[in-house]
Amino acid sequence: MSMPRPAVSVIALAVVMATGSAFAETPNLGKPIDEADITAWDISILPDGTGLPKGSGTSAQGMAIFAEKCASCHGENAKGGPAAALVDDRPLAGISAANKTIKNFWPYATTVFDFIRRAMPFQSPRSLTDDEVYALTAYILAQNKLIGESETMNEETLPKVKMPNRDNFIIRFPDRI
Amino acid sequence: MSQHRRRPRNNQISVEAVAGNGLLDRRALLGRGALFAGAVSTGFGPVISGAAAEPFLDDPWSLEFGDPMPLYQVPSAFEKKVARTLSNPNHEPRNSHARTPHHLVDGTMTPNGLHFTINHGGVPNIDPDKHRLVIHGLVKRPLMFTLDTLARYPMVSRVTFLECGGNSAPMFSPEPLQETVQALHGLVSCAEWTGVRLSTLLEDTGVDPRAKWLIAEGADSPHLSRSVPMKKAMDDAMIALYQNGERIMPGNGYPMRLLLPGYEGNMNVKFLRRIKLVEEAAMSMYESRTYSQLLPNGKAYRFYFLQEVKSYITNPSHGATLKAPGLYEISGIAYSGTGRIEKVLVSADGGQSWAPAALQEPVLSKAFTRFRMPWRWDGSPAILQSRAWDEAGNVQPTREQFVAARGELKAKPPVLGFPNQHYNSITSWGIDSKGEIKHVYA
Numbered sequence: 001m002s003m004p005r006p007a008v009s010v011i012a013l014a015v016v017m018a019t020g021s022a023f024a025e026t027p028n029l030g031k032p033i034d035e036a037d038i039t040a041w042d043i044s045i046l047p048d049g050t051g052l053p054k055g056s057g058t059s060a061q062g063m064a065i066f067a068e069k070c071a072s073c074h075g076e077n078a079k080g081g082p083a084a085a086l087v088d089d090r091p092l093a094g095i096s097a098a099n100k101t102i103k104n105f106w107p108y109a110t111t112v113f114d115f116i117r118r119a120m121p122f123q124s125p126r127s128l129t130d131d132e133v134y135a136l137t138a139y140i141l142a143q144n145k146l147i148g149e150s151e152t153m154n155e156e157t158l159p160k161v162k163m164p165n166r167d168n169f170i171i172r173f174p175d176r177i
Numbered sequence: 178m179s180q181h182r183r184r185p186r187n188n189q190i191s192v193e194a195v196a197g198n199g200l201l202d203r204r205a206l207l208g209r210g211a212l213f214a215g216a217v218s219t220g221f222g223p224v225i226s227g228a229a230a231e232p233f234l235d236d237p238w239s240l241e242f243g244d245p246m247p248l249y250q251v252p253s254a255f256e257k258k259v260a261r262t263l264s265n266p267n268h269e270p271r272n273s274h275a276r277t278p279h280h281l282v283d284g285t286m287t288p289n290g291l292h293f294t295i296n297h298g299g300v301p302n303i304d305p306d307k308h309r310l311v312i313h314g315l316v317k318r319p320l321m322f323t324l325d326t327l328a329r330y331p332m333v334s335r336v337t338f339l340e341c342g343g344n345s346a347p348m349f350s351p352e353p354l355q356e357t358v359q360a361l362h363g364l365v366s367c368a369e370w371t372g373v374r375l376s377t378l379l380e381d382t383g384v385d386p387r388a389k390w391l392i393a394e395g396a397d398s399p400h401l402s403r404s405v406p407m408k409k410a411m412d413d414a415m416i417a418l419y420q421n422g423e424r425i426m427p428g429n430g431y432p433m434r435l436l437l438p439g440y441e442g443n444m445n446v447k448f449l450r451r452i453k454l455v456e457e458a459a460m461s462m463y464e465s466r467t468y469s470q471l472l473p474n475g476k477a478y479r480f481y482f483l484q485e486v487k488s489y490i491t492n493p494s495h496g497a498t499l500k501a502p503g504l505y506e507i508s509g510i511a512y513s514g515t516g517r518i519e520k521v522l523v524s525a526d527g528g529q530s531w532a533p534a535a536l537q538e539p540v541l542s543k544a545f546t547r548f549r550m551p552w553r554w555d556g557s558p559a560i561l562q563s564r565a566w567d568e569a570g571n572v573q574p575t576r577e578q579f580v581a582a583r584g585e586l587k588a589k590p591p592v593l594g595f596p597n598q599h600y601n602s603i604t605s606w607g608i609d610s611k612g613e614i615k616h617v618y619a
Contacts, residue, residue, distance in 0.1 A: 027329040030312070030320025030381050038311055038319075043400065044392045044453050047460045073270070083271070095349070095471045095584040096596045105469075105477070108460045115462040119298070119399035122270050126400075169469060169479040176482060177389075177406045 043118055047108040049159030055130035056154035059147075062139025065132050069121050078143055083122070087143040092165070103144040107169060109161035113137045113153075134158070196532035198525035198559050201551040203535035206506075251290075261291055262359060264593045272297045274341075274593070275428065276363025279491045279510065285537070285545040286336070287366035289421050293442075294428035295341055295364065298398035301448055305424075305432040308396065310416065314453035317383025324432055327418065330373040335415070335438065336544040338512045340365035340484045342441035342468050343595035348602065350589045353616040358494045360592050361604065361616070365484075367512070367545035370436050371419035375452075376411050388454035392461075393435045393446040403444045404458035405437060409482075413438050416449065439514025439543040440482045441599075443468060470598050473584035481599050486513035486573050488521055488548070488565035489604040499612030502556035507534070508549045513567035518546040520566050525552055527560035527605065527619040528575070534563070542568075554608070560619045561606045576602045576618055 035042070045051040066078060075081030080088070088101040102112060117133045119125050128136070138153040147153070147161055171177065195202045252259065259282065261275035277293045287293075294300075305324050313319035341364035347354045348361060384407070391410055394402040405414070417425060417436040425431045430447025437445050443463055458464065458480070470478045488511035493499060507525075511518045517540050522531040534548035548563065565573045574582070579602035590596045607617035 026331070026377055026381055027326070028381055029326035029329055030318075030322050030378070031326075033311065033313070033319045033321050035313060035319060038313060038451075041311065041394075041451055042313070042453065044314075044394070044402070044455070044459055046455060046457050048457065050455075082269075092471070092475060094587060095473060096586055096590070097467075097471065098594075098596060100466060100471070105466060107465050111460050111462050111465050114459070118402065122298070122398075125298070125398050168476050170472075170476055172478045172481040173483055176408060177480060 043114070045110050045114045047110050047159065049110060049155055052110070052113065052155035052158060053130040054155065055134050056152050057131050057133070057135025057138050058152050059135075059138045059142035059149055061131075062135035062137070062142075065128075065136055066139055069128075070136070073122060078140060086140050101144075102140065103146060103164065105165050107163050107166040109137070109141060109146070109158055109163055112140055113158060194553075196524065196526070197530040198557075199553040199555055200523060200525045200530075200532045201553060203533060203550055205551045206535045206549055259291070261293070262363065268299070273299070274364065276359050277366045278357075278359045279362060279489075280358045280494050280496060283492075283508070283547075285367055285510070285547050286421065287368055287545075289368070289423065289426050289429075292366040292368060292420070292426060292429055293339075293341065293364045294426075295442065296397065296428060296447075297401055300427045301397045302427070303396060303432060303448060308432050308448075308450065310433060310450055310452070312378060312382045312452045312454075314391075314455055315385035315388035316379075316454055317385065318381070320378070320382050322378065324418070327373055327416065327433070330377060332371055332418075333374055333415065334369055334371040334419075335413075336367065336369045336541050337436070337438040338365055338367040338484075338543065338545050339436075339442050339445060340512075340514075342443060342481065342484070342598040344442075345487075345600040346595045346597060347590060347592050348600045348604070349584075349586050349597045351585050351587065352589060353605075353618050354589065354592055355495065355616055356592050357496045358489060358491050358604075362489055364442070365512075367510075368421050370415060370417040371422070372415045372417035372433070372436065375414040375416055375435070378416065379410065384454065387456050390455050390458050392451075392453045392455055392459045393444075393449060394451040394453075395430075395446050395448040396450040397448045401443075401446060401463065402459065402461045403446055403463055404455075404461065405435070405440075405444055407454070409437055409440065439484055441468060441484060444482065468598065470583075478599075484512075484514035485599065485601045486515065486518075486565050486567040486571045487511070487601040488518075488563045488573060490523075490561050490563050490606060493561070493608070493614055494606055495614050495616050497614055499554055499608060499614070501612075502554050505552050505554055506549055507552050507561060507563075508547065509563050510545045511536075511548055511563070511565040512543070512545050513565070513569075513571065514543055515567050515569045515571055516542045517568040518548075518565055519568045519570075521546075521548040522564045523548070523550040523552075524562045524564075525559045528562055528603075531564070554612075556610060556612075558610055559608045560617060561608065562603050562619065564603055574602050576605075578602070 073083035078086040092104040134153045141147045265273040310322045344364035415436040434447040490509035521534045523534045524531045534550040537547040605619040607615045
């Protein structure tokens with residue numbers, strides 16, 4: 001139980017060093033909150049799965065949800081409509097972003113879950129349950145043959161999905177990170 | 178008077194050509210009277226017509242009580258054409274862009290009504306009294322701030338450009354699109370932003386040394402989120418509250434946005450409501466897909482972030498016609514996400530010869546710098562170009578260099594598309610003997 005104290009002083013030192021000054025005086029008017037207070041807002045997910053919620057879903061469940069809530073924009077079977085195709089077999093060729101697909105470009109499957117949960121459906125974001133988001137993610141991944149038809153997506157399985165293009169990226173300016 | 182009379186002789190050298198096709202010494206701009214005196218003496222001055230002019234009678238507006246003053250003034254009704262262009266005027270359920278008309282404004286500051294915007298889920302109608310900003314994650318004390326509490330914090334102002342990573346994307350076309358500078362380069366603007374340094378708020382929360390990134394998230398319907406290195410957060414990041422002196426425009430992130438000077442627009446998260454400090458980037462869709470740029474070798478850049486050194490001529494430019502040979506001022510904007518603009522060279526002969534343009538003060542770091550260059554057009558075909566250097570020695574690439582590194586498309590793209598990003602090569606305006614201006618590659 002002696003851990004917290006050294007940790008605090010390390011934090012203080014880090015702040016001093018990072019800002020190049022001793023604790024400058026601020027009005028200090030931020031209202032302290034608990035992480036528990038902002039659970040509903042905290043929808044950040046890291047590629048290792050950190051932040052993924054409880055829940056699960058399968059491609060079969062996702063197919064029904066997709067037909068009801070997504071197909072009007074993304075087309076039947078997610079092959080494209082007024083909004084982008086989500087199931088697409090085209091290869092990555094040339095430099096045009098039009099050729100990027102989930103299958104040939106997206107490096108992490110967690111991003112599929114994250115974007116659906118925060119932004120979809122376009123007209124009513126944040127209206128899907130976490131189970132529904134897992135099911136839609138499973139449907140899109142399975143239709144793209146990135147997972148098997150019967151695989152269940154949850155906080156354990158989703159981060160383990162290996163996306164084909166994962167290792168094909170170059171950090172542009174490593175010194176800036 | 179004697180001094181006045183002497184000036185033309187002293188400035189005679191200033192109207193000498195400094196590069197091919199009629200580029201004149203930039204110092205001529207310092208003594209504009211002398212420039213035109215010189216011009217007349219060389220036969221290119223304005224022709225004074227002997228034709229009967231309109232009689233000088235009072236116009237109607239000089240004979241009546243004018244209009245009342247509005248509470249919030251807007252430009253003259255005669256300036257309606259000075260407007261942004263909209264990518265999605267019917268508000269269909271997709272993203273929307275509005276582009277700045279660089280060819281219809283001058284100076285370096287973009288008026289708020291003309292600042293470019295891109296929104297991915299419409300413009301949220303945010304009640305500022307209910308808006309909250311939370312900073313949490315790898316901090317010592319998670320804190321919530323309101324607009325009122327932020328107003329008590331020390332504020333800073335800085336002028337900086339904001340540029341969409343996809344600005345100038347039509348230039349990836351294998352042949353030049355015949356479009357205005359607004360259509361080609363309208364997704365960049367420059368404003369004075371005022372707010373609280375993010376590092377100040379992070380002093381209040383404390384930072385766990387494990388934090389290498391923050392995830393910024395907006396209160397808009399896509400809950401747009403981007404990962405930002407802590408290095409940038411502690412450098413010059415700001416929670417911006419004011420834009421050119423007034424509250425941020427709704428389309429630009431009202432009531433508060435993240436401002437990351439010199440970094441691609443999408444990272445400057447608008448309607449900012451949450452900052453979470455984390456160890457790894459989130460690989461949100463915008464960073465891992467949209468703002469990762471395909472390269473000719475099949476790989477893709479990740480975390481490009483920086484808007485590199487760039488310039489283009491805004492006047493004259495595509496859409497304008499030179500009415501007659503004579504003296505013109507070439508002018509444009511230059512900027513770099515790395516720092517100050519060091520110099521801008523201009524060419525009137527398609528890059529065969531170059532001469533330095535005058536840089537209008539102030540030349541600010543990561544801000545628009547206006548350059549100006551006197552030019553005497555002799556009526557023959559010309560190709561106008563500009564090329565900028567920044568204080569770190571970065572130089573705007575030629576098109577040949579750029580295409581060799583980044584490639585080009587196989588076919589002409591739609592002008593509103595974003596086939597690729599971070600284009601910063603030279604823009605060329607070809608002028609024919611009739612004075613018509615085309616977009617050319619040179």
